[in-house]
Amino acid sequence: MSTPTPTPSRFVVGTRKSNLALIQTQWVADALAAANSPATFPVEHMTTLGDRNQTTPLHELSPFNSAQPAKSLWTDELESALLDGRFDLLVHSCKDVPTAIRDGCEFAALLERHDPRDAFVVKQGLPYKSLDELPAGSVIGTGSVRRVAQLSRAYPKLKFADMRGNLNTRLGKLDAPDSPFAALILAISGMVRLGAGDRLTAPLEYPVLMHAVGQGALAVEIRQGDVKTREALRKVSHWQTEWRVGAERGLLRELEGGCSVPVGVETTLTELPADDATPAHYPADTFPAPTSASPTLHFSGILPTTTPLPVDGETPALQTRRVKLDLKACVTSTDGSRHVLYEPGPAVITSWREAERWGEECARQLRTLGASEILEVIETDRKAREASALAKAAVLQAQSA
Ligand SMILES: NCc1[nH]cc(CCC(=O)O)c1CC(=O)O
Numbered sequence: 001m002s003t004p005t006p007t008p009s010r011f012v013v014g015t016r017k018s019n020l021a022l023i024q025t026q027w028v029a030d031a032l033a034a035a036n037s038p039a040t041f042p043v044e045h046m047t048t049l050g051d052r053n054q055t056t057p058l059h060e061l062s063p064f065n066s067a068q069p070a071k072s073l074w075t076d077e078l079e080s081a082l083l084d085g086r087f088d089l090l091v092h093s094c095k096d097v098p099t100a101i102r103d104g105c106e107f108a109a110l111l112e113r114h115d116p117r118d119a120f121v122v123k124q125g126l127p128y129k130s131l132d133e134l135p136a137g138s139v140i141g142t143g144s145v146r147r148v149a150q151l152s153r154a155y156p157k158l159k160f161a162d163m164r165g166n167l168n169t170r171l172g173k174l175d176a177p178d179s180p181f182a183a184l185i186l187a188i189s190g191m192v193r194l195g196a197g198d199r200l201t202a203p204l205e206y207p208v209l210m211h212a213v214g215q216g217a218l219a220v221e222i223r224q225g226d227v228k229t230r231e232a233l234r235k236v237s238h239w240q241t242e243w244r245v246g247a248e249r250g251l252l253r254e255l256e257g258g259c260s261v262p263v264g265v266e267t268t269l270t271e272l273p274a275d276d277a278t279p280a281h282y283p284a285d286t287f288p289a290p291t292s293a294s295p296t297l298h299f300s301g302i303l304p305t306t307t308p309l310p311v312d313g314e315t316p317a318l319q320t321r322r323v324k325l326d327l328k329a330c331v332t333s334t335d336g337s338r339h340v341l342y343e344p345g346p347a348v349i350t351s352w353r354e355a356e357r358w359g360e361e362c363a364r365q366l367r368t369l370g371a372s373e374i375l376e377v378i379e380t381d382r383k384a385r386e387a388s389a390l391a392k393a394a395v396l397q398a399q400s401a
Pocket residue numbers: 093094095096185186187188189190191214215216217
């Protein structure tokens with residue numbers, strides 16, 4: 001009697017259809033295949049609402065219902081396909097994923113982060129290598145409220161105009177001989193993954209421009225409780241990235257009352273030697289029960305990756321890990337006139353959940369320091385835009401009736 005050959009597992013990887021999304025998803029699929037041989041990870045793509053509508057400014061798209069309109073554009077339809085079973089995992093740019101992910105889905109891994117900073121990209125043929133060299137009145141193309149807010153403050157003589165489209169489209173619009181743009185500000189990670197890293201001439205960072213929450217990291221989302229896919233992903237996850245981004249997303253979650261907020265952040269993480277005596281920010285005995293929707297994150301870095309994640313809510317034997325996490329963050333008004341920066345200095349933390357709580361705590365401090373007023377103005381403006389869009393829609397409907 002011959003032994004039947006077991007069929008290798010097959011995990012379908014879903015993504016958006018943009019060039020960048022396809023490149024970075026294939027990169028994750030290759031890493032997964034290498035770590036989980038002989039399982040296969042075929043990539044399939046789908047066009048999302050955000051990809052189809054390339055003209056409406058991001059902050060105005062679909063403003064009526066969702067808590068995070070501009071963000072869920074990229075993820076809603078993919079998550080539906082994940083829940084339907086068409087895909088087994090989704091690869092996202094972490095910064096495009098809403099802080100609250102869909103019920104029934106969980107975060108299963110963040111891969112090692114690439115350079116999270118933004119950088120300067122000049123129009124082909126112009127001699128400038130950085131924002132400092134641009135003549136007054138030069139137009140920078142970017143649709144990001146965060147970039148416009150922080151850069152208006154640092155460079156009041158420059159102008160900013162909305163620019164949408166995937167990265168290739170944006171570079172094309174910049175370089176067109178008749179384009180009004182002198183330069184773009186783009187994420188380094190995306191440009192490097194696209195093979196266009198040679199267009200980057202000057203990275204931007206604190207104190208001029210702090211990057212977006214989660215920028216430079218790729219996130220993988222799966223169906224909640226899908227143990228098999230979850231375990232396959234643990235082999236490619238990077239706990240240092242998970243802890244840093246955990247703090248950043250904790251910060252953002254605590255700041256956003258349902259609007260897209262101009263938040264900039266920078267984090268560094270340094271692992272401390274086992275005998276380091278610096279006191280932990282949260283007492284060690286407060287390690288919370290694993291109630292998180294994502295057990296992977298909950299046990300990130302403290303459960304050996306060879307030990308399966310618990311599925312029944314119990315806490316297994318954990319490893320000790322102590323890190324110094326340094327987070328600084330800012331909230332800036334849309335025109336750059338008001339700017340609140342919080343730089344608390346490093347905190348010693350011992351788990352992903354503590355990193356997240358540290359981010360939440362920093363957000364509350366930012367609010368106290370004046371971020372709340374900035375956020376209120378943005379929220380009021382957003383509601384006014386929403387009301388006028390609704391009124392316009394009502395007029396159109398009445399005319400067509
Ligand atoms: N908003 C679009 C977007 N989403 C993710 C990236 C690539 C950078 C990353 O991996 O975070 C980009 C392009 C950009 O902002 O320049």
